[in-house]
Amino acid sequence: MRTYRVAIVGTGGIAAIHADNLARTGGRAELVAACDVDQGRLDSFAAKHGIPNTYLTLAQLLAEAKPDIVHLCTPPMFHIDQALECLEAGVQVLSEKPPALSLADFDRLETAQARGGAQFTCVFQHRFGDASAAARQLIGGPGFGRPLVARCDTLWYRPDSYWDLPWRGTWSAEGGGPTMGHGIHQFDLLLHLLGPWEEVTAIAGRQARATSTEDLSAALVRFSNGAVATIINSLLSPRETSDIRIDCEFATVELSHLYGYSADNWTITGAPGHEDQVAAAWNGKPLERGSGHSAQFLAMYDALDAGRPLPAGADSARQTLARCRHLRVRLHRAVRAPRRHCPRPPVLRRHGR
Known part of the structure; x- marks a missing residue:
C-alpha cells in the first residue's frame, strides 16, 4: 500500500x-x-x-x-x-x-x-460508515424490500454571529444557505441509499436571519425507483438533529445523529411478520466503523491503489449538486402575500435530473 x-x-x-x-x-x-x-x-x-x-x-x-x-x-x-x-x-x-x-x-x-x-x-463522509453500506445493500433487495417513502431532515441552529464572516450567507460566495452548505450531506446520503432522483418540488425562504440566501428550505422529491421523500433543511432549529427515515416494504430504516454516526445511531424495524427476516439481514452485516473523514480518506487511497474511480467522485457529486441547485431559490427581497404580515416564500418547481 x-x-x-x-x-x-x-x-x-x-x-x-x-x-x-x-x-x-x-x-x-x-x-x-x-x-x-x-x-x-x-x-x-x-x-x-x-x-x-x-x-x-x-x-x-x-x-x-x-x-x-x-x-x-x-x-x-x-x-x-x-x-x-x-x-x-x-x-x-x-x-x-x-x-x-x-x-x-x-x-x-x-x-x-x-x-x-x-x-x-x-467530502461526503456519511457515505462511508459500515451501517450506510449495509443499508444501501439491503434497501431494494429481498431483505428490506422496495423503498416506498422517506424523510430527510437537517435541522440545525446557527446564531446571527455565525454570519459575521463576510462571505457567509451570500449567493456569490456560498451558492445558497442550508440547502447547499449544510443539508447537502444528509441529502447526499439519501441519494447514496435510494439512487438517482427524477423530480423535485421545493420552497425556500428567509425566515429569521439577515442573509441574502435562504435560512430554510423544504422539498418533495421523487426518485427513479418510485420512492418519494420529504426534505427539510434549517438553520433555525434550537434542538439540532440530522435524521433520515426510509420505509421499505419489509422494514423501516432510521438514522438519527448530528454531525456523524456510529451503528448505535441506526434503528431497523421489521414490518409485522418480517421481523426475523429483517433482523437477520441487518445483523449479518459488519457494522463496526462509523462515518467520518478518515473513512473516506482510506476509501480514496484504496481506490487510487487499485486504479479505480474515486468514491464520491464527479459523477455522483454532480447528482447531489444538481438537486441542491434545483431546490434553492434566490431571495433578493422578502416576498409577501397581499394583506399579510408573514413572509411567504415563493415556490420553485424543477423537473428532471
Whole structure:
C-alpha cells in the first residue's frame, strides 16, 4: 500500500478536521504542506499539526511540494478554480462541499478531469460508515424490500454571529444557505441509499436571519425507483438533529445523529411478520466503523491503489449538486402575500435530473 503526499489548502476551521483525520489513516498519508493567504494563521496551523512546508499561493505549493492529493478547505467560492488548477497539474483533488456553485462550473471541472489523469472527489463522509453500506445493500433487495417513502431532515441552529464572516450567507460566495452548505450531506446520503432522483418540488425562504440566501428550505422529491421523500433543511432549529427515515416494504430504516454516526445511531424495524427476516439481514452485516473523514480518506487511497474511480467522485457529486441547485431559490427581497404580515416564500418547481 502506498503512502500519499497530501497538502491542505485553506487553514480555517474545517482544515483542522482534515489534519486530525489524516493522522488517523495509519500511515497511509503524509501531510507535507499547507497553504493560506493569511501568514499568521498558516504558521499557527502548520506548527500545531507538524506540517513542514507552508505556502501563500497554490501555484507555489503545487510546483514545490509536489503533492499527490490536495484537500480544498477554502471558502466555497474558491473551490472550482483551485480544483481546476490542481487537476491541470495532475494532482488528485478532495474538495469540501459544495464542489461548485453552479452546474456550469461543474462542467468545467469534469472537462478538466477528462483531459488528464487526476480525479476529483468531494467530502461526503456519511457515505462511508459500515451501517450506510449495509443499508444501501439491503434497501431494494429481498431483505428490506422496495423503498416506498422517506424523510430527510437537517435541522440545525446557527446564531446571527455565525454570519459575521463576510462571505457567509451570500449567493456569490456560498451558492445558497442550508440547502447547499449544510443539508447537502444528509441529502447526499439519501441519494447514496435510494439512487438517482427524477423530480423535485421545493420552497425556500428567509425566515429569521439577515442573509441574502435562504435560512430554510423544504422539498418533495421523487426518485427513479418510485420512492418519494420529504426534505427539510434549517438553520433555525434550537434542538439540532440530522435524521433520515426510509420505509421499505419489509422494514423501516432510521438514522438519527448530528454531525456523524456510529451503528448505535441506526434503528431497523421489521414490518409485522418480517421481523426475523429483517433482523437477520441487518445483523449479518459488519457494522463496526462509523462515518467520518478518515473513512473516506482510506476509501480514496484504496481506490487510487487499485486504479479505480474515486468514491464520491464527479459523477455522483454532480447528482447531489444538481438537486441542491434545483431546490434553492434566490431571495433578493422578502416576498409577501397581499394583506399579510408573514413572509411567504415563493415556490420553485424543477423537473428532471
